[in-house]
Amino acid sequence: MGYSAKTKPGMADPYWYEWSVGQKYIVEMLNPDSHIQYVELQADVQLGLDDVVITYDNGKTKFIQVKHTRVDDTITFGDIVSTGKLKKDINSKCSLLGELARSWNLEKGLHTDSEVYIFTNKKVGSRASLAEKGKINRPPLNIFLEELQDKVSKAESFSDIVFSDNKEAWKEWCSELEYIEKDEDKLTFLKNLHVKTDQESLGDLGNSIKSKLQRYLSVSEEVSDILLGKLDHALRDWTTSKRNSSKITIEKLYSALSIEEEVIIYNHDLIPVSPFFDSRNEFIYNIEIDIIDGYEKVLYLSGVPGTGKTNIISKLSCKKDSLVDIRYYAYEPIDPNKEYLPSDVSERVKKGVFWDTLLNQLRKLLAGNLYKYKVPVSNSFLKLEEKKNEFFRIASEFAKDRNRIFVLAIDGLDHAARSGVIDETFLPTLPNPEYIPDNVKIIIAGQPKEDYRNYPYWLYQNSQNVKEYVVPNIQPSDIEKLVNERCNHYNSNNKKNVSNIISKYAGGNTLAAIFCCARGDELL
Numbered sequence: 001m002g003y004s005a006k007t008k009p010g011m012a013d014p015y016w017y018e019w020s021v022g023q024k025y026i027v028e029m030l031n032p033d034s035h036i037q038y039v040e041l042q043a044d045v046q047l048g049l050d051d052v053v054i055t056y057d058n059g060k061t062k063f064i065q066v067k068h069t070r071v072d073d074t075i076t077f078g079d080i081v082s083t084g085k086l087k088k089d090i091n092s093k094c095s096l097l098g099e100l101a102r103s104w105n106l107e108k109g110l111h112t113d114s115e116v117y118i119f120t121n122k123k124v125g126s127r128a129s130l131a132e133k134g135k136i137n138r139p140p141l142n143i144f145l146e147e148l149q150d151k152v153s154k155a156e157s158f159s160d161i162v163f164s165d166n167k168e169a170w171k172e173w174c175s176e177l178e179y180i181e182k183d184e185d186k187l188t189f190l191k192n193l194h195v196k197t198d199q200e201s202l203g204d205l206g207n208s209i210k211s212k213l214q215r216y217l218s219v220s221e222e223v224s225d226i227l228l229g230k231l232d233h234a235l236r237d238w239t240t241s242k243r244n245s246s247k248i249t250i251e252k253l254y255s256a257l258s259i260e261e262e263v264i265i266y267n268h269d270l271i272p273v274s275p276f277f278d279s280r281n282e283f284i285y286n287i288e289i290d291i292i293d294g295y296e297k298v299l300y301l302s303g304v305p306g307t308g309k310t311n312i313i314s315k316l317s318c319k320k321d322s323l324v325d326i327r328y329y330a331y332e333p334i335d336p337n338k339e340y341l342p343s344d345v346s347e348r349v350k351k352g353v354f355w356d357t358l359l360n361q362l363r364k365l366l367a368g369n370l371y372k373y374k375v376p377v378s379n380s381f382l383k384l385e386e387k388k389n390e391f392f393r394i395a396s397e398f399a400k401d402r403n404r405i406f407v408l409a410i411d412g413l414d415h416a417a418r419s420g421v422i423d424e425t426f427l428p429t430l431p432n433p434e435y436i437p438d439n440v441k442i443i444i445a446g447q448p449k450e451d452y453r454n455y456p457y458w459l460y461q462n463s464q465n466v467k468e469y470v471v472p473n474i475q476p477s478d479i480e481k482l483v484n485e486r487c488n489h490y491n492s493n494n495k496k497n498v499s500n501i502i503s504k505y506a507g508g509n510t511l512a513a514i515f516c517c518a519r520g521d522e523l524l
Contacts, residue, residue: 017068020205022052027209029250030216038247041239046103060113067120076125077138081176095176102179115192124197136168152190158183219381227257254370258363259378272314275485277478291323296467297433301445303471308510309445313411323407326361330412349416354426355387396437406440413446422454430456433465476503479513486517
């Protein structure tokens with residue numbers, strides 16, 4: 001037998017059609033008026049009801065049996081009531097109606113209110129047919145369904161439903177309800193049975209899903225195409241045995257849709273260099289106190305090159321009980337153990353990279369709560385000002401829910417200031433402290449503002465919203481600790497001599513002390 005490209009066996013159209021029906025309801029969760037709590041694909045319920053299951057906030061459940069055709073087929077009365085008598089599997093001997101009735105009967109006690117849908121792109125049958133060697137005159141399905149719906153809506157008991165002109169057909173229909181024992185339950189089942197024919201094709205379903213994405217997320221057609229691709233990719237988790245749960249919630253949807261912008265990925269999870277000097281612990285403590293109790297919205301750490309500003313930011317961020325939520329390093333710190341010196345200015349200082357990275361970090365921080373805080377699924381359709389506004393809106397809402405200040409730490413202001421084209425850096429985009437939400441604070445670190453005239457203008461004003469900290473020099477005891485840890489092959493006299501030399505020439509500068517210690521053999 002010959003097959004066309006459309007009818008070739010093994011093609012995945014029926015699977016994708018079923019999943020697309022589910023995706024349509026999944027995307028509908030973006031509409032708060034839908035009141036959909038979660039959607040399941042291939043749910044853990046009785047066969048026949050498991051294709052797509054929608055559960056609503058009020059406990060109502062919608063079971064959808066999906067039927068697909070690639071050849072403009074029709075669905076008839078016989079398609080619904082006919083049984084597979086030649087099949088060995090006892091369950092396969094059920095007609096479509098019988099399987100739905102049996103499964104609904106087994107599930108009804110688990111759901112307060114449930115509806116059963118047959119969803120198909122097949123055209124509804126409009127012709128009568130004969131069955132059982134002419135004994136049964138099966139009516140056109142379109143006419144029968146209209147009459148059934150009318151009679152069921154008016155019936156107070158199952159016996160009220162009478163088909164005078166189609167007695168044998170009605171008897172055949174009722175025989176498929178034998179799995180439901182009580183007549184009152186049979187009536188309830190029929191009241192909640194819906195046959196939706198002539199539904200969208202596979203291609204039209206995809207377009208419908210994209211239209212919903214465009215409408216609910218206010219994105220372009222191009223972006224909706226990307227988001228649909230991410231939805232399709234999510235099916236690998238949602239429809240396979242690797243899933244932890246069959247329930248697809250709005251948060252799972254948002255996580256699947258969220259796009260981490262293709263910005264250059266830099267490491268912003270730096271750990272503090274060991275040892276962390278004891279003399280800095282009180283400095284750290286004072287900053288934390290001001291974060292919790294101070295009224296200033298911006299805490300400015302100022303220090304000459306090599307004083308250890310970066311290590312202080314890293315220590316603040318890596319503590320077990322850290323108050324810092326998100327941090328950003330505008331440069332790659334110098335490492336004495338590396339043979340090269342990193343570039344003084346890189347893409348890190350650009351405003352686009354800066355705000356995209358902050359939003360990407362925010363998505364990771366709020367994983368599982370992206371919809372709750374309405375985190376934009378993509379940065380690409382936001383203007384720069386919108387990115388800033390969204391970041392601080394979300395940070396403030398998150399802080400309010402936690403009843404704790406949200407803290408953003410930014411290190412390397414001077415690197416941005418040395419970049420040349422200041423307007424292209426993040427410096428002008430840093431908000432005036434007056435407009436930062438009351439439950440959000442920013443820690444910024446850089447070289448002294450007196451050495452730069454292109455820091456944010458509000459740093460030069462006598463603002464009550466800004467507090468400046470001058471990073472202190474490290475103490476001789478800190479250098480002794482550094483030498484003891486890094487030069488453990490020295491005897492005690494040599495350690496003392498090296499410590500004294502470093503204390504004399506490093507001048508309390510952290511980076512100088514670390515470099516001297518790394519070359520301790522040359523100091524003896």
